[in-house]
Amino acid sequence: xxxxxxxxxxxxxxxxxxxxxxxxxxxxxxxxIMDMIDDLNEVDCKDVQPLTSVCDTKLLLRKDEVxxxxxxxxxxxNVSGKSADLAREIKCFIVPKVIE
Amino acid sequence: MKELxxxxxxxxxxxxNNKDFTASELNNAHIDQAIKxxxxxVFITETFDRAVAQAKIADENYLKGQARSLEGIPxxxxxLFCTKGVxxxxxxxxxxxxxxxxxxxxxxxxxxxxxxxxGKVNMDEFAMGSSNLTSYFGKVISPWxxxxxxxxxxxxxxxxxxxxxxxxxxxxxxxxxDTGGSVRQPAAYTGTVGIKPTYGRCxxxxxxxxxxxxxxxxxxxxxxxxxxxMLEAMMGWDERDSTSLNLPVPELRSATKGSVKGxxxxxxxxxxxxxxxxxxxxxxxxxxIEIMKAEGAEIINIELPHSKHAxxxxxxxxxxxxxxxxxxxxxxxxxxxxxxxxxxIDEMYELNRSASFGDEVKRRxxxxxxxxxxxxxxxxxxxxxxxxxxISNDFKMAFENVDVIMLPSAPTAAFGIDDKPxxxxxxxxxxxxxxxxxxxxxxxxxVPAALSSNGLPLGMQIVGRTLDEYNTLKAAAAIERGCKNxxxxxxxx
Numbered sequence: 001x002x003x004x005x006x007x008x009x010x011x012x013x014x015x016x017x018x019x020x021x022x023x024x025x026x027x028x029x030x031x032x033i034m035d036m037i038d039d040l041n042e043v044d045c046k047d048v049q050p051l052t053s054v055c056d057t058k059l060l061l062r063k064d065e066v067x068x069x070x071x072x073x074x075x076x077x078n079v080s081g082k083s084a085d086l087a088r089e090i091k092c093f094i095v096p097k098v099i100e
Numbered sequence: 101m102k103e104l105x106x107x108x109x110x111x112x113x114x115x116x117n118n119k120d121f122t123a124s125e126l127n128n129a130h131i132d133q134a135i136k137x138x139x140x141x142v143f144i145t146e147t148f149d150r151a152v153a154q155a156k157i158a159d160e161n162y163l164k165g166q167a168r169s170l171e172g173i174p175x176x177x178x179x180l181f182c183t184k185g186v187x188x189x190x191x192x193x194x195x196x197x198x199x200x201x202x203x204x205x206x207x208x209x210x211x212x213x214x215x216x217x218x219g220k221v222n223m224d225e226f227a228m229g230s231s232n233l234t235s236y237f238g239k240v241i242s243p244w245x246x247x248x249x250x251x252x253x254x255x256x257x258x259x260x261x262x263x264x265x266x267x268x269x270x271x272x273x274x275x276x277x278d279t280g281g282s283v284r285q286p287a288a289y290t291g292t293v294g295i296k297p298t299y300g301r302c303x304x305x306x307x308x309x310x311x312x313x314x315x316x317x318x319x320x321x322x323x324x325x326x327x328x329x330m331l332e333a334m335m336g337w338d339e340r341d342s343t344s345l346n347l348p349v350p351e352l353r354s355a356t357k358g359s360v361k362g363x364x365x366x367x368x369x370x371x372x373x374x375x376x377x378x379x380x381x382x383x384x385x386x387x388x389i390e391i392m393k394a395e396g397a398e399i400i401n402i403e404l405p406h407s408k409h410a411x412x413x414x415x416x417x418x419x420x421x422x423x424x425x426x427x428x429x430x431x432x433x434x435x436x437x438x439x440x441x442x443x444x445i446d447e448m449y450e451l452n453r454s455a456s457f458g459d460e461v462k463r464r465x466x467x468x469x470x471x472x473x474x475x476x477x478x479x480x481x482x483x484x485x486x487x488x489x490x491i492s493n494d495f496k497m498a499f500e501n502v503d504v505i506m507l508p509s510a511p512t513a514a515f516g517i518d519d520k521p522x523x524x525x526x527x528x529x530x531x532x533x534x535x536x537x538x539x540x541x542x543x544x545x546x547v548p549a550a551l552s553s554n555g556l557p558l559g560m561q562i563v564g565r566t567l568d569e570y571n572t573l574k575a576a577a578a579i580e581r582g583c584k585n586x587x588x589x590x591x592x593x
Contacts, residue, residue: 002470006470007466010469010470010473013473014423014453014465014466014469015427015446015449015450015453016450016453016462016465016466017450017451018454026463026466029463030466030467030470032523032525033415033463033467033524033528034467034470036412036525036528037412037415037480038412039411039412040409040412040416040483040484040487042409043406043409043487043490045483045486045487048486048487048489048490049486049489050482050485050488050489051485051486051489051492052485053313054299054300054313054492054540054541055300055345056566059342059343060339060342062339071201075433077199077201078197078198078199078201078433078434078435079432079433079434079437080197080431080434080435080436080437081437081438082439093432093433095432095445096443096444096445096448097444098444098445
């Protein structure tokens with residue numbers, strides 16, 4: 001059973017905002033989903049190694065080398081909102097003030 | 101000669117080589133069909149002008165005798181593949197204005213072989229759904245309708261624009277992606293072929309991520325031979341994807357002409373007893389067994405005892421990975437940005453994300469955040485990863501005795517657009533047959549294998565051993581041959 005308070009707590013962690021009726025609806029829906037997921041409790045997995053990747057091979061690492069020239073124009077091409085032009089001009093992503 | 105739009109890729113390539121028609125004529129015929137069936141809402145972004153220009157280049161290459169393996173073939177591309185200079189949205193408001201400055205490896209691979217892109221097709225938002233009802237750009241309507249029933253049907257999902265495009269003869273093939281069944285289930289719903297290779301065969305570079313340990317590119321076509329042709333062009337190692345497999349690309353086309361005599365086909369009979377499966381699906385399954393027997397294959401009963409826990413396992417792992425992958429959508433560097441004067445940064449994140457994601461995506465982010473939260477990490481996420489091991493081991497054991505496994509692609513035929521269930525779990529049950537092999541990273545294909553009593557297509561799924569796309573295609577082609585007298589064409593097309 002997932003309560004409205006738990007939904008509020010998770011939504012803060014997920015950086016999502018919901019109104020009161022959405023929170024109640026989500027509490028019901030997430031409870032239904034978690035009830036289905038609780039089916040995992042039927043199996044004892046105590047001595048089982050978790051499977052994090054289906055790739056049997058060792059993940060390859062590449063050399064840390066510069067392979068691209070200055071692509072800052074490309075990086076800023078998709079900035080949107082009121083401050084987009086300024087962001088492109090000064091080549092900085094613009095956010096509300098975070099340091100007092 | 102057949103109408104140009106009705107040709108298979110292999111026939112079209114022969115016709116182009118033979119100068120029976122030009123790539124421009126072939127592409128223009130498909131563009132006309134796309135315009136005629138615009139109400140199906142297949143495309144998010146059409147790129148017809150670009151297609152016309154590409155077709156002209158293809159024509160020149162045919163004249164010069166320099167045609168490549170897919171020269172001039174009109175295809176559509178699911179909108180989660182980033183395409184350089186062409187808007188790529190993953191069907192989300194979060195990316196409604198996103199124009200990539202780079203090209204996904206898979207779409208680049210088919211373009212290098214001369215395929216012509218007609219446009220970017222619709223899908224469930226961020227590939228989360230089985231109906232194409234969660235797209236920010238509206239639902240896709242299947243070209244199929246049941247006998248004597250005017251109700252509009254879903255094309256399946258999440259690659260619903262891809263399946264509708266191929267079954268409505270708008271494209272000869274469509275790139276899709278498959279995380280838990282998103283190529284195979286829409287293929288089953290629309291009478292098309294849908295294949296996903298072994299995890300790691302196709303590079304994920306430039307594919308907008310949903311659940312990274314499961315996401316794999318796939319393709320929808322109208323025949324198994326076309327699926328083989330497309331997949332050969334799509335696959336290949338890419339150093340920019342650390343899970344990409346550095347292996348030679350196998351030749352696949354000959355598989356669809358090969359005999360299955362002596363092939364050992366595993367059937368998980370305990371799944372047949374599941375009460376939630378439509379009796380018509382069971383009938384198709386039994387009929388497919390008879391087809392394989394008649395082709396000389398040996399049928400062997402197998403057990404996949406942990407597959408019944410696959411849905412629960414998937415709905416922990418996929419949302420957990422999704423909640424991490426989708427954390428990047430904050431509206432600051434790209435995508436939809438909303439802001440109100442005086443907001444602090446946390447308020448801005450919340451506003452942007454709440455305004456940009458649809459209900460299903462938010463629900464999955466919430467589940468993912470919950471199962472990854474410190475109090476529940478071991479109980480859910482770690483437990484699901486352990487269960488994934490058991491499910492994968494079941495397949496490994498089964499493949500000690502069989503070459504391929506045969507089970508349905510979906511538990512029912514396509515459902516109505518207005519039949520959306522209120523409980524999300526009901527929708528999730530659509531993927532009960534496709535999720536287990538996805539968790540094991542195995543190659544799988546859905547091939548049309550029957551029409552239901554009300555005239556809708558049903559799909560059979562073949563699952564192969566790791567890296568054995570060849571036998572997967574070979575078995576699917578045997579079913580295709582056994583069903584050659586069934587007309588998998590939507591009425592009116």
